[in-house]
Amino acid sequence: MRSRKSSLPLPEQACLPWHPPGLVAGVDEAGRGPLAGPVVAAAVILDDLHPIAGLADSKKLTAARREKLYDEIRAKALCCSIAEASVEEIDQLNILQATLLAMRRAVMGLRLKPAMVLVDGNRLPVLDVPAEAIVKGDALVSAISAASILAKVHRDRWCVQVHDEFPQYGFAGHKGYGTAVHMAALREHGACIHHRRSFAPVAQNLRA
DSSP states (O other), rough: OSSSSSBBOEEEEEEOOOOSOOEEEEEEOOOOOBBBEEEEEEEEEEOOTTTTTTTOOGGGGGHHHHHHHHHHHHHSSSSSEEEEOOEEEEEOOHHEEEEHHHHHHHHTSSOOSEEEEEEEEEEEOOSSSSSEEEHHHHHHOHHHHHHHHHHHHHHHHHHHHHHOOGGGOOOOHTTTTOOOHHHHHHHOOOOOOOTTTHHHHHHTTTTO
């Protein structure tokens, strides 16, 4: 695939010719599409001396595999950071800007400052270090894969917690996405405090 900056192929992280020497952080998000909850971003700097087998786009992994890799990433990475942008920020800023805000917070939360940041997708947050946006980077760059796993597991765990608070919506099953079950619950119960009011399916079911 191609990056935002270069027309050269991206076979692997170490071969990117424009990287400055130093630590490289991968960044990805989870939760742009759902109708409820925060958008989550993670940043990870992997340790070359402690490789992690099986890193991949989190969407390609089973929930059980993601949970195991989550623990391994937290144990073996040089450092990692998970951050959120709230429902209120999503509604105020829009989902794209809130996602970029969460990414910025994740990078700023790293214990070590990277020399380069690689971000999944085609948009970059505002950072004070060099950064590169890589389309489908979660399948191409190990550090981004690790970040995608941390973000996905963190948000899924949030959904399970909220399910206990609002079981009528079924968050543990659909994870906030606009499934038929979720839409039916919105029509029956209206929106709860965790729903994104700026999203049309939610706005259409708001109760006075």
